Amino acid sequence: MSSSEIAVKRLRRQWEPEEKTWNDEVLEVPWEELTPPLHKSTVFALKNVFFFSHATSVQARAISFLRTSGNSAVLEAPTGSGKTLAVLIPLIERTVRACDAYVAEHGRPLLRRDIVGVILSPSRVLAEQTFVVGRNLVSRLPQNIRFVLCDGAVQPVHAVLDGLKKAARGAGNFLVTTPHDLSEFLAVWEQERAASAVSDEMQELLATQDEETRRRYYEKRGGMQSVSGDTGNAVQLRGCHSERFAFVVDEADLVFHSPEMRGAVTRFLDTYAGMEEPPQKRHKFAPYKSSPSGQIVTDVAFVGATVSTSQELRAYAAHIQATLGTQMHTIVLNSSQDFVTQLQNRYMMCEAHEFLPLLVQLMNLHASKKHFIFFNSPKTLKFVEKLFGSLMKSESPLLYIKHTFVMYEGMNERARLEQYNAFLNHGTNAQELATKKTQPPPHAATEKKNQVYSGGWKRDGRPPDGKGAILLCTDIAAFGLDVRDVDYVYHFEPPATVQSYVHRIGRVGRMGMRGSSILLLPCFSNESSLASARERKTTSTRFNTIANTKFSTSELQSVHMTLDDLGKEQRCYIEDLGKRSELQPYSIPPFAPITSTIRNIISQQKNLLKLAEIAAMSMCTVPENAEKAKAWFYPKLALCALLLD
Structure with a gap:
């Protein structure tokens, strides 16, 4: 089963039960009235694919903070309040805005195979769900933004990496995975990069040469292609154009309760995330590289329904703000005024x-x-x-x-x-009643004589x-x-x-x-309940029978x-x-x-x-x-x- 078939296996919402009704009080602002406005293709997907006309309170707050580069967040809201879209929408808006800026600057579309963001989920089932939501959201965008699922069940890790190399180039890819699968993916990715990478010194030298010199160099090396940031053919971890790399941890409180999953998160941020360089120290030939050590400038989001209850998570969020140079916001919406259930x-x-x-x-x-x-x-x-x-x-x-x-x-x-x-x-x-209406079978002539036994439990015997x-x-x-x-x-x-x-x-x-x-x-x-329990009446006195009691008869069968x-x-x-x-x-x-x-x-x-x-x-x-x-x-x-x- 390929990742494109998951939408068939994973039924998100194809119908709404008749007895259920939406509560409009949970909705806050129409998508068109958000400031700054969303991309028109994003609004179209939200209204025609997800059938959401308004943003919930958590979505309105999160979009206003996270859609600008340099901002991170600890986001807590009740389950079912729309936290997944509250995180995905600003990430996609960042990428779309970076694509528009690149086109305005260079006069051509951005064509790369970079991984511009990682979304971690504690389980593969939840990762699959996030993948489906993200893929449906970006399917209506004019830019080629892809969501890639790496869960080890649909495809092995090396197949996912090969798919990224062979896929059409575009604005970038968001990798949706679990902490365990992320560690395996990074190990395979590092091996691939080490086997085909040119030295950093050679990359810097080639970046300063003209196209003819680079072509003659590749011909002498036997047709080896450059893995530097110029061609866009390599799979790299970096932000889209001028935007920061995005790292999202869904259900972060559960992830940080597990030592294994917490270790995968901290190892990734310690190894690959870094602080942005001052403008005077940036290299002219490597505009997408934020530090000479290869670390990427990263924004982080910790999402969950109970993230504020984890002391360890809050301490680590403060550490992230100090080490990565990002502004950490705390968004907590749990009161009845913020969400109506x-x-x-x-x-x-x-x-x-x-x-x-x-x-x-x-x-x-x-x-x-x-x-x-x-x-x-x-x-x-x-x-x-x-x-x-x-x-x-x-x-x-x-x-x-x-x-x-x-x-x-x-x-x-x-x-x-x-x-x-x-x-x-x-x-x-x-x-079944909405899609297929079946007529009951005709009754036999003997059954029609006694309508009491012509249907229901007595007819079927069970x-x-x-x-x-x-x-x-x-x-x-x-x-x-x-x-x-x-x-x-x-x-x-x-x-x-x-x-x-x-x-x-x-x-x-x-x-x-x-x-x-x-x-x-x-x-x-205890004894008090047994003493106050009503006794079953055994006499036939007219006003003491069970049928004439004015209270619930459930207490006659069991102790309250x-x-x-x-x-x-x-x-x-x-x-x-x-x-x-x-x-x-x-x-x-x-x-x-x-x-x-x-x-x-x-x-x-x-x-x-x-x-x-x-x-x-x-x-x-x-x-x-x-x-x-x-x-x-x-x-x-x-x-x-x-x-x-």
């Missing part, structure tokens, strides 16, 4: 043995929708995947959604992309299968993925950090659309849990999450008791029982390299929640 954050407390039955009931309530279910550990994910498969395959299925996909750390990269694209391209019931899909995933899917037709996010394991919770709930309610996040909190009830049932640490945990996003209690209507059925399915399958025990132990651990991480489960609670005993 229609996301509902809810939490639901339940008895430990009712944890799995409640999750299954929540899935069945919206069987025609798409759902994210988040886990902290792949071990817990594998248990739930196996359990859902057992609940769907039985003769009387307890789970009505038949399509389940997975994404977790340690999974093969190609398999992860296939699972994610399959989840994206899965059609829900709303899509409940209908849902048209929705479930994505079981760890926090690897919580950062940056843009899926517009997902309505619900469930937290099977409460997130270990507030940052993880913010990114998880950002998968729904994007760009002012509606969505719901449900946090499941199993616990043990309150915050008083939680320990001090657990209450503090909910308060910390509520500070970032308001939490509301949630309850569901009564449902048929299925606890014993699920318990029997788990106990009768040895493999499933073993996975449950392994998952219970993993639920009690805290992820490594996580600041202020907390685990909701402890061994007794985890075992009771998974084994229902």
Whole structure:
């Protein structure tokens, strides 16, 4: 699969669900009214390719700062507020303006194969998404500006470099990659450059000679072509004409939490980024080279939903400002005045043995929708995947959604992309009704006599299968993925950090659309809850029957849990999450008791029982390299929640 086929595999947004509406309050300024104005081709792409008529608040602020060379930024805004376009638009505007300046100065278009910017993403799935957005944005520009994906899955690194050498020359290329793939690309690029490069002294001498002298030199050397900046045939790292090189780190807080990814970022900036030389020390024959050591003048952008919470990142941003001579701006938009959301954050407390039955009931309530279910550990994910498969395959299925996909750390990269694209391209019931209307089959003559049994559950003997899909995933899917037709996010394991919770709930309610996040909190009830619980009536007295009660009958099946049932640490945990996003209690209507059925399915399958025990132990651990991480489960609670005993 080539990079040009990714648009087919990666469905960005081909339709909008009928029940969803855009919230115009998240929009701030029309694209035409931004100051200074955007290029008309950029405005055309935003309005006719992305169908965005206005800039959000984060986009308006970021474009005003980053579109001028010499400015860097630490950009924080809620998930789904348009941060990707907020960074890509000013970078493209810089390149377009540099092309226009070059044409005005030289009278010919800029024809080079340089890499004018690098955009780092923590995962290959997110890199692919950014690549698609950037490529669609530049496809309408008159200049030849390309976005190149280097993820090691679609193409190997050396194939990406060969593609850059053979591609048509233009204004430059933006390399979209991950920290690991960037290190591999630079290693291959350095080898290629060392094998074919002319010495620096010879480059300086040839730059001062006329064209005839350079031609005779190349003929004597056997036709070797120059790799200096004059021909534009070589792949180099430098800014477009007079603009600075751009280095963007998406989801920077996640990147800096990983020592490996953080090391790749710091090594690149220490090796290739430098400070701009004073004008009197610049060489006349090398206008694109900012320092004699080969370092490039660079602007940096750190983007994410929780970048301000990372002390290490803020300290490194100050170091960048001092060493690279760029003006670092801090753009933080997190208040309700800056961004209006229609996301509902809810939490639901339940008895430990009712944890799995409640999750299954929540899935069945919206069987025609798409759902994210988040886990902290792949071990817990594998248990739930196996359990859902057992609940769907039985003769009387307890789970009505038949399509389940997975994404977790340690999974093969190609398999992860296939699972994610399959989840994206899965059609829900709303899509099928809009594209294909089928007529119900005619009833038999015997069925027409009794209309009660002519349709529905009694006709088929089983409940209908849902048209929705479930994505079981760890926090690897919580950062940056843009899926517009997902309505619900469930937290099977409460997130270990507030940052993880913010990114998880950002998968729904994007760009002012509606969505719901449900946090499941199993616990043990204390004596106060049991004392206040309503008892099931066993007498036949007229006014004491269940049907005549004026309160919710859900309390007759299970004990009503309150915050008083939680320990001090657990209450503090909910308060910390509520500070970032308001939490509301949630309850569901009564449902048929299925606890014993699920318990029997788990106990009768040895493999499933073993996975449950392994998952219970993993639920009690805290992820490594996580600041202020907390685990909701402890061994007794985890075992009771998974084994229902």
